[in-house]
Amino acid sequence: IPMDEDLRRRIWKRRNHIIPSILAQYPNGLKESSVCDLGANSGFWGREFADHGAKVTCVEPRRENTAQAKAIAEILGDKGMNWIQETAEEFLEKSDTQYDIVLLLGLLYHVSDPMALLKSAVRHARDLIVVDSHCINDDSPYFEVRNETSNDITQGVEEIILLPSRGAIFWMMRSCGYKHIMELENVGDLPDDYLSFNRCTFMIRRNDALVTPPSKNGLMRCDTELNAAYPNLEPASRLIRSESRIRRRNDAK
DSSP states (O other): OOOOHHHHHHHHHHHHHHHHHHHTTOTTOOTTOEEEEETOTTSHHHHHHHHTTOEEEEEOOOHHHHHHHHHHHHHHOOTTOEEEOSOHHHHHHHOOOOEEEEEEESOGGGSSOHHHHHHHHHHTEEEEEEEEEEOBSOSSOOEEEEEOOTTOTTSOSOSEEEEEBHHHHHHHHHTTOOSEEEEEOOOSSOOHHHHTTSEEEEEEESSSOOOOOGGGTTOEEEHHHHHHHSOOOOTTOOOEEEHHHHHHHHHTO
């Protein structure tokens, strides 16, 4: 099936934003490294890592997407990628395997309990976790309750989801106990949702410091700089905000 040209450009802009930043963390390459791609769709991200020699496990609940991945593998080869047809939550609950890298690329905003999913991912990650997510453009930490059309294969399998603010994603990742955190800054040739700060990318690493790749020219915020950028959590912080309530309030103005 021919791919829409706008979608093709979007995918490659995202690829060029995220993949070099991950590869920069492993100057000796990814050969024999293990990668778990949660919510893998049809395997675009997982194949990127398999092409660099990593052992990749793709977890994807939708049969349509795994069927597409199988069709792609018949043309391009399976690269030794292991496919699991389950939700990320089901897989993480049953598995005791650890991976060098765990990916949550386009998944966190498709679930009803993003904090629980992230903490489960942490238990399975030896070194690096990467989160790329739609978000509300707000440094304050909170969520909006939203409804998803669960029969759309580009969406999750839960009807009610929590959309995080950018500040909520930062504090969720900061709470994971990893030593280092990095936010990729949204500048350059990126899709519009990145440039409007309605999508963001964070990495956390357990031990080694995170490396800024030369191609980014320092356009990242790390550790203490990020701590200063985001407001501190307050005991009575507003953590969940209903989309419908916001709409009703705006309509009343």
